[in-house]
Amino acid sequence: MARQAHLGFVVLVPNCHISKPYFSKSSIFLFCITILTIAGTSASTSAGNETDRLSLLAFKSKIVHDPQGVMDSWNDSLHFCDWRGVTCGRKHRRVTALDLSSSGLIGSLSSHIGNLSFLRDVSLQNNTLDGEIPREIGRLFRLEYLHLANNSLVGEIPAANLSRCTRLTFLNLGSNNFVGKIPVEFESLKNLRGLGLHFNGLTGSDFERLTV
Numbered sequence: 393m394a395r396q397a398h399l400g401f402v403v404l405v406p407n408c409h410i411s412k413p414y415f416s417k418s419s420i421f422l423f424c425i426t427i428l429t430i431a432g433t434s435a436s437t438s439a440g441n442e443t444d445r446l447s448l449l450a451f452k453s454k455i456v457h458d459p460q461g462v463m464d465s466w467n468d469s470l471h472f473c474d475w476r477g478v479t480c481g482r483k484h485r486r487v488t489a490l491d492l493s494s495s496g497l498i499g500s501l502s503s504h505i506g507n508l509s510f511l512r513d514v515s516l517q518n519n520t521l522d523g524e525i526p527r528e529i530g531r532l533f534r535l536e537y538l539h540l541a542n543n544s545l546v547g548e549i550p551a552a553n554l555s556r557c558t559r560l561t562f563l564n565l566g567s568n569n570f571v572g573k574i575p576v577e578f579e580s581l582k583n584l585r586g587l588g589l590h591f592n593g594l595t596g597s598d599f600e601r602l603t604v
């Protein structure tokens with residue numbers, strides 16, 4: 393039994409390849425438990441989830457008007473995974489989706505959104521968000537769905553940054569006030585199924601065929 397348990401740990405923890413057994417089996421066992429404990433702590437520690445909480449609070453701080461009170465639940469009496477519009481992964485309790493679409497929100501996008509490193513889906517369409525898309529969004533390498541249509545976003549689309557979100561499948565930036573050229577960089581987004589850039593001040597039409 394004990395031997396099976398040792399083997400189980402060695403198989404489960406890839407870092408525990410001790411090819412030359414200088415240690416007794418039981419000390420290898422303890423060593424592996426230690427690694428497992430350290431790895432477990434750092435994976436779900438306050439470091440990660442505290443970053444998510446602070447990033448969401450930074451996001452909220454840039455919303456200057458919330459007429460429907462959709463962010464009223466974003467307070468310390470609730471875990472951020474229970475805040476309205478926030479979805480977390482079941483296992484690690486990290487933010488995977490942010491949906492505050494059609495909420496009448498007025499404000500801008502915090503660059504801290506780029507620290508929500510588990511984020512996959514962002515639905516903020518149909519609000520009155522102004523300012524630019526923070527370039528930090530390019531750090532969200534898990535991002536698959538980004539819907540920012542019908543806001544008041546300005547400036548150039550940070551295409552070089554967005555094109556680093558290689559898992560993007562849906563990107564809708566339509567009905568904003570973006571200027572500049574339609575980004576050729578998006579051609580590198582091989583998973584892209586829907587791209588909306590309509591009703592902006594963009595020039596060049598190479599990618600019109602992709603418009604949703």
Ligand SMILES: *[C@@H]1O[C@H](CO)[C@@H](O)[C@H](O)[C@H]1NC(C)=O
Pocket residue numbers: 436437438441442445471472485
């Ligand atoms: C962060 O994770 C730690 C350890 O898992 C947990 O005790 C703490 O309640 C979590 N905090 C938040 C804000 O999720």
Ligand SMILES: *[C@@H]1O[C@H](CO)[C@@H](O)[C@H](O)[C@H]1NC(C)=O
Pocket residue numbers: 464465466467468469470
């Ligand atoms: C925090 O949010 C909850 C849920 O919306 C609400 O019931 C509570 O009154 C809020 N607390 C404060 C201090 O605003």
Ligand SMILES: *[C@@H]1O[C@H](CO)[C@@H](O)[C@H](O)[C@H]1NC(C)=O
Pocket residue numbers: 494495496518
């Ligand atoms: C957009 O949001 C407004 C409220 O701000 C709402 O009345 C309207 O129905 C929304 N449009 C869509 C298409 O959801």
Ligand SMILES: *[C@@H]1O[C@H](CO)[C@@H](O)[C@H](O)[C@H]1NC(C)=O
Pocket residue numbers: 443446447503504506507528
């Ligand atoms: C999060 O992002 C902001 C701005 O992009 C940055 O200043 C900050 O240091 C980042 N890290 C954490 C842990 O909040």
Ligand SMILES: *[C@@H]1O[C@H](CO)[C@@H](O)[C@H](O)[C@H]1NC(C)=O
Pocket residue numbers: 527528530531552553
């Ligand atoms: C945005 O992309 C440019 C060009 O790749 C890069 O130099 C810059 O560091 C990126 N900005 C952020 C905040 O990631």
Ligand SMILES: *[C@@H]1O[C@H](CO)[C@@H](O)[C@H](O)[C@H]1NC(C)=O
Pocket residue numbers: 518519520542
């Ligand atoms: C766009 O947003 C405005 C308000 O900001 C709203 O009146 C309008 O219905 C929205 N359009 C669509 C297509 O959702």
